[in-house]
Amino acid sequence: MSNDDREAEDVAGLFRKFGGDAKGYKEFEPAPEVGQPQGAWTLIPGASAAPAAPVPPAAVPAPAAPAPAPAPVPTPSAPAPSAVAAPPAGTPRELDLLFARLAGQPQPAPEGGHGLMSRWRKPS
Amino acid sequence: MTDKDALLSYYERRTCSAQWMEFNRAFAAELSAGLPPEDIRQLFRRIGERIALALPVERCDTVEQLRDGFNARWEAIDWGFAALQEQADHLRIVHACSPLAMAFGPDTEDWASGFFEGAYQTWFAVQGTPPALRVQAEAAPTDGSPQVMLRLGRFQR
Numbered sequence: 139m140s141n142d143d144r145e146a147e148d149v150a151g152l153f154r155k156f157g158g159d160a161k162g163y164k165e166f167e168p169a170p171e172v173g174q175p176q177g178a179w180t181l182i183p184g185a186s187a188a189p190a191a192p193v194p195p196a197a198v199p200a201p202a203a204p205a206p207a208p209a210p211v212p213t214p215s216a217p218a219p220s221a222v223a224a225p226p227a228g229t230p231r232e233l234d235l236l237f238a239r240l241a242g243q244p245q246p247a248p249e250g251g252h253g254l255m256s257r258w259r260k261p262s
Numbered sequence: 263m264t265d266k267d268a269l270l271s272y273y274e275r276r277t278c279s280a281q282w283m284e285f286n287r288a289f290a291a292e293l294s295a296g297l298p299p300e301d302i303r304q305l306f307r308r309i310g311e312r313i314a315l316a317l318p319v320e321r322c323d324t325v326e327q328l329r330d331g332f333n334a335r336w337e338a339i340d341w342g343f344a345a346l347q348e349q350a351d352h353l354r355i356v357h358a359c360s361p362l363a364m365a366f367g368p369d370t371e372d373w374a375s376g377f378f379e380g381a382y383q384t385w386f387a388v389q390g391t392p393p394a395l396r397v398q399a400e401a402a403p404t405d406g407s408p409q410v411m412l413r414l415g416r417f418q419r
Contacts, residue, residue: 231322231323231324232323232324232325233322233323233324233325233328233389233390234390236325236348236353237389237390237391237392237395238392240351240352240353240395240414240415240416241391241392241394241395241416242394242416
């Protein structure tokens with residue numbers, strides 16, 4: 139008799155004692171963890187509480203980059219899993235430009251290959 | 263007060279449950295009697311920071327995405343909603359229909375708005391704001407408008 143069979147027999151015996159039906163019995167399972175838990179603001183001491191200091195930007199988890207393929211085989215592009223598509227590396231977000239403007243800093247210029255200057259024809 | 267403000271005010275009156283209102287108002291009265299306003303404001307900033315960390319907003323690209331991220335979090339806890347308005351030297355945050363004024367009373371706006379300063383400052387920091395930018399509440403409107411006005415900009419410390 140396997141462990142599962144023994145557990146099922148135990149449960150059935152228990153339900154018989156109370157005159158119940160073991161067919162509706164379900165094992166509790168821990169909920170699958172999906173990302174960061176929401177609503178972590180708890181009043182229970184010792185429970186997972188939010189840290190006191192604001193999280194610096196560097197602490198924001200970036201979407202994991204896929205492992206490089208062993209050979210450069212062209213594959214069809216798949217849509218990003220996130221609702222917010224990650225911008226190409228080196229392209230400042232609209233928010234970065236806004237923050238820079240508000241902070242009075244020079245606005246970050248896109249790296250080569252992006253923006254208007256990438257289309258500027260060089261004198262030959 | 264415009265029709266819109268009257269509607270918002272009506273909604274705001276219903277945002278704090280009777281179960282908690284007297285408690286919160288007594289709590290606010292004790293805080294006001296025992297601590298200087300700037301200390302209470304700082305306390306509420308820290309509460310706002312905690313709420314923002316408990317309800318994180320993912321990194322966004324645009325102002326519209328950020329506004330939607332904020333509002334999804336506020337919606338989840340019935341704390342009203344925000345609009346973001348780009349200005350020449352600041353980003354204006356207009357937060358409407360929060361239960362704060364009703365929960366703590368009309369005389370607490372000077373320090374209760376510290377809650378929103380802490381919450382928005384924390385969310386903006388995660389979005390990568392430079393250290394020079396801070397969120398600061400404007401003076402409470404004198405026309406009875408049931409909204410909290412804040413600015414993300416450069417302020418003298």
